[in-house]
Amino acid sequence: MKIWLYDTTLRDGAQREGLSLSLEDKLRIARQLDRLGIPFIEGGWPGANPKDVQFFWQLQETPLQQAEIVAFCATRRPGRKAAEEPMFEPILAAGTRWVTLFGKSWDLHVIEGLKTTLVENCAMIADSIQFLKSQGRRVIYDAEHWFDGYLANPEYALQTLETALAAGAEWLVLCDTNGGCLPHQIQAVVKEVMAHFGGLDCLGIHTHNDAGTAVANALAAVQSGVRMVQGTINGYGERCGNANLCTLIPNLQLKLGYDCVTPEQLATLTEVSRHVSEIVNLAPDDHAPYVGLSAFAHKGGIHVSAVQRNPRTYEHIEPHLVGNQRRIIISEQAGISNILAKTSELGFELDRQHPLSRTILERIKHLESEGYQFEAAEASFELLIQEILGQRQRPFTLKGFDVFCRTDSRQLEVTIRSQSLATVKVEVNGEEMLTAAEGNGPVSALDQALRKALMSFYPEIAEFHLTDYKVRILDGHAGTAAKTRVLVESSNGRDRWTTVGVSANIIEASYQAVAEALEYGLQRSRRSQLSPLVAS
Known part of the structure; x- marks a missing residue:
């Protein structure tokens, strides 16, 4: 049986605290979702901001391969006619075949939020859908706060759905907007809705994760008859997030036997998850089900x-x-x-x-x-194995380094400016190099000085970037004499690798990790000239 996937990463997911998407980010994510085989991609609310308007214009010029891009908006305002509602102008200008319209299901929101009557709210739903249909649009109706509304006033909540269906909505999506329901509640309510309508093949589910049950709630809804599932990549979303499609899709397809995407598209799920996390500049969740680095x-x-x-x-x-x-x-x-x-x-x-x-x-x-951690530093582990087996070919040898730090704290300034100078002496192919460089900290200065010394021998180092730096004190009882473990994550723009250093001197531990990161990166560069890279 077919389950229709609806992704709202670009709208609902973008409401996550600390997440901000540029126009180019949104376009790149949309193409990743299209490649994954998502049938419906919610692009945003045209007219809410210039970026969303430009996004829809761009996709008119360069359409997606298979996905339907969907515009999102609310019902008309109270006391107006939909044909005279300015909000709908940019929605129609976006040029999408599908529009997702959300309306109120909970009488509390109608009375206290919209400051209108229950009758007028139903009129707003009907008038808005009919107007969009008259303009050639197909409508998905999102019943906002559906479950809270149903539990408070089931008769009225069902009336809003009847109104939307009669007006021409092709999908009715039940939303757990506050994210507080549990699976048994979702299952019971969906079954009651199905019984009320004598069966429906156009129900959808939209769940939030405030109770930690968004995925379970969506699965419960599907098993009760829902045929559209809305969610986001990596579960991004406001507050605690939305239902995570990276968990839902394999659960639906591999565990429950529903048809969501092709096997070939499913096999790109991990790549899409990690690619999107890179685009939004949030670290991937290594322990995420199915797609996490530690999942297997x-x-x-x-x-x-x-x-x-x-x-x-x-x-x-x-x-x-x-x-x-x-x-x-x-x-x-x-x-x-x-x-x-x-x-x-x-x-x-x-x-x-x-x-x-x-x-x-x-x-x-x-x-x-002694404090090393190789499960988090597989690049250092590989170098160690090479050393024990007598196969390690060091591209450079450190002869010594010095680091000088200077701080400038001015009386009326809150911030303290710190500048570091590092001097390193390395040997490459029998030739010694002595270089110095400045950085905004001792590790930055060391990294810059080492790169400066090696660049003329290994120009590919210019592609390597330090992407993460973690420090952990291993024995807090020893105070400032405690051993320190440093983990450095590096990237060449395509692959990531992590190295480790341990010492009672944080600078020395950092140098170990930085030097091995460069050494390992050079090995990867050599391998890439002979065969495709294998992620580490």
Whole structure:
């Protein structure tokens, strides 16, 4: 059975605190959603801001491949005729075939919010839908606050749906706008709506996650007869977010057997999720179901051994179905099975009889007892394996570094300006280089000085960027003498990799991580000239 997916990332999702989308961002996301096979993409409210107007104009000139782009707006205002409502002018100018119109279902909102009568609210719904239909538009009706409205006054809430259906709405979407319902409530109400109308094949569901049940609520609605599911990529949305389509789609398709997208489109789900997170500049949720980096990660030695024999022992689906991959985590909890699985994944041929297999395991456990964390720094782990196997070819050798920090705190200024100067001495191919650079902190200065020294030998370093920097104090009881672990995430614009450094000196720990990040990035550049990159 077909389930129609409706994405509202570009409108409802963009209401998430701290999330801001440019025109180009919205266009890029729309094309990702189109590629994923989403049938309906809500583009925004034309007329609400210039950016949304331009967005719809752009898509008129360069349409999407398969998706319907949808304009969003409210019913007309009280006491007006829809044909005379200025709000509808930009909606029609957007040129979409479909318009999603939202109206009030809850008598509380009608009386106290709109300051009008229940009769007038129904007239607003009917008049608005009929006007849009007269202009050649197809209408999706979003029944705002539907479940709260139904629980407060079921007779009136049902009357608003009857009004919308009679006026020509092709979809009736029940909205849990406050996000406070639980699955059993959603299921019961949807069944009552179905019974009232004698069955409907045009019901939709729109859930928010304020009670942490948005996905479960949407699934309950589908199992009760709903045929359209609205949500957002990665669950973005106001307050606690919307139903997460990256969880809903595989649950609907792989678990419940509904037809949502093609298998080939489903296999792009992880890529789309991570691509959208990059566009909106929010870190991906590594522990997200299906698409998270850790969704198919195995750390315990017994787990790894079992997964190697049969992945079904600890995986509920095959990772490739959603475009993800199995990962073997290396940590102090690792057994020999973890080591062999991980080294095989990286292209090293080892077995239990290899004399260095145990050496690697003991070295990992020793280093992690010292504060290293290789499960979060797989690039450093690969370099370590190369070193133990005698295969590490260092592109440069550090001969020493100095860092000088200067602060300028002026009496009447709140902020303190800090400038750092780093000097590094490195050897490349037998040639020593001494360079200095300034930065807005010691790590920045070190990074700049090292790059400056290496750029003439390795110009590809210009593509590498430090994208994240994390510091953790490992023994708080030791005060300023405590060991520090530094994790550095780097990117070449296509791939990400993480390295780690540990020392009682935060500058030294940072240098270790930064230097290994550059070394590993250079290795990736060399590999890319021979074969496609494999994400680390």
